[in-house]
Amino acid sequence: MESKIYEQIVKKKEFSQLSRKDVEIAFNHFEKRQVSSEEKIRLTRELLHKVFGVFSSEKLLNKKILDKKSVEEILKKHISTKERFDFYPELYNRILKDYKNKELSIIDLGAGINGLSYKFFSKGINYTGIESVGQLVGLTNYFFSKRNIKNAKTIHLSLFDLEKVREVIKGVKERKIIFLFKVVDSLEMLEKDYSKRLLKEIMNLQGIEKIVVSFATRSLVSGKNFKAKRYWFENFVKEEFNMLDVFVSGDEKYFVFKKT
Numbered sequence: 001m002e003s004k005i006y007e008q009i010v011k012k013k014e015f016s017q018l019s020r021k022d023v024e025i026a027f028n029h030f031e032k033r034q035v036s037s038e039e040k041i042r043l044t045r046e047l048l049h050k051v052f053g054v055f056s057s058e059k060l061l062n063k064k065i066l067d068k069k070s071v072e073e074i075l076k077k078h079i080s081t082k083e084r085f086d087f088y089p090e091l092y093n094r095i096l097k098d099y100k101n102k103e104l105s106i107i108d109l110g111a112g113i114n115g116l117s118y119k120f121f122s123k124g125i126n127y128t129g130i131e132s133v134g135q136l137v138g139l140t141n142y143f144f145s146k147r148n149i150k151n152a153k154t155i156h157l158s159l160f161d162l163e164k165v166r167e168v169i170k171g172v173k174e175r176k177i178i179f180l181f182k183v184v185d186s187l188e189m190l191e192k193d194y195s196k197r198l199l200k201e202i203m204n205l206q207g208i209e210k211i212v213v214s215f216a217t218r219s220l221v222s223g224k225n226f227k228a229k230r231y232w233f234e235n236f237v238k239e240e241f242n243m244l245d246v247f248v249s250g251d252e253k254y255f256v257f258k259k260t
Contacts, residue, residue, distance in 0.1 A: 001027050008041050014053050015045065017134025019158035023048065025190045051186045052133055063135070063142040071116045071143065080112045080182065083218070083251040088120040091249050095177065095212055095256065096122050104209070105174040109165070109198075110183035115140035115154055118147075126174060129154035130165060159187060160194070162201060169205050178202055178211040182252065184233065185215065196236055203241065203259050210244060210258040213237075218251040 001024050009023055010016050026047045030040045065074065075081045084091065096104070100122045108114055111129030113136055118127060131137050131154055140154040157164055169176065184195040199211065215230050230253070237243055237257050245256040 001031075005037060005041065009044055009048075012045060015048055017138075017156075018048065018052060019132040019134075019156070019161070021158035021160045022052070022132050022190065025160055026051070029190075047189070051189050063139040066139065066143055066146060071119075074113065075116055078113055081114065081117070084117075084181075084249075087250045088117050091254075092117075092120050092122070094245075094247070094249075096125070099125075099175075099177075099209075103174045105172045105176050106179060107169055107172060107176055108179040108181070109159055110180060110186065111140070111154055112136055112181075113140060114179070114181060115152060116143055118144075118149060118152055125151075126172070127152040128168065128172060130157050130159065130168060131155070132158045159183070159198065160191070162198065165198075166201060166205065169202060169208075172207070174207070175209050176205075176207050177209050180211070181214045182216050184213055195233075196240075200240065208259065210256055211241075212254060212256050214252040214254045216251060217248065217253050 005027070006020065006023060009027065010018060015023065023044070027040065027044045029047060030043045033040065033043075035043075072085075075085045103124075104122075105126040105128060106121065108127065108129040111131045112133075115127060115129045121127065129137075129140060129152075131140075134156050137154045137156040143149075144152045144154075155168060157168070159165060169178075180195075187195045187198065199213075202208065203211065213233070215233070234243075234246070234255065237255055240260070241257040242260045243255065243257045245254070247254050
């Protein structure tokens, strides 16, 4: 993708700090279409908004929102976390109940602002978020700094930079639990079956205790229940890994699994 086209796409504030890798993958969907450059740019922005825009509202693009609103207010109102807010304690207890007071790291892929839920983790857990939207990375790292949380950080990185993602995970020495909360659908919109490749690559890394993947059961915009049951994903996990748990919490369905 030409630099000029890239610069045109990311002129919009919501895309201005988006990983270039994600922008290029989105643009590639339309590169061969027999339409004008302006139309390709419009279509690329439209796709990027579907994938990322719904999780990065205008207010969250400025980290100083934390100087005006409490973390609880932000988590309760943000579209990607509000339906999870009341369930955070029981959700993390179910996922982490066997790891209290033990050295453990959570690696949150496509983290969004989920790092703001840090207080709900068991004491002493280390946290590493990986997020493609630069403003959300700045927001969560600002939160960790304000709260003087030393063992937590978020890294600006595309999940499609697979080798770099692998390096981040390998660099964490403790036992690891991987989160992908409402991320798989977005990955599949940009590249079909990429989530399968990503999960296979991650699971083979040393120290992975388990992976937790969630899907929304209700539309974030309309509030309607999804008809899709995601059997393709459940069948994939059962074929490739050892399914540990499947449950619904709030408006999300969770799959917990480990290496066979």
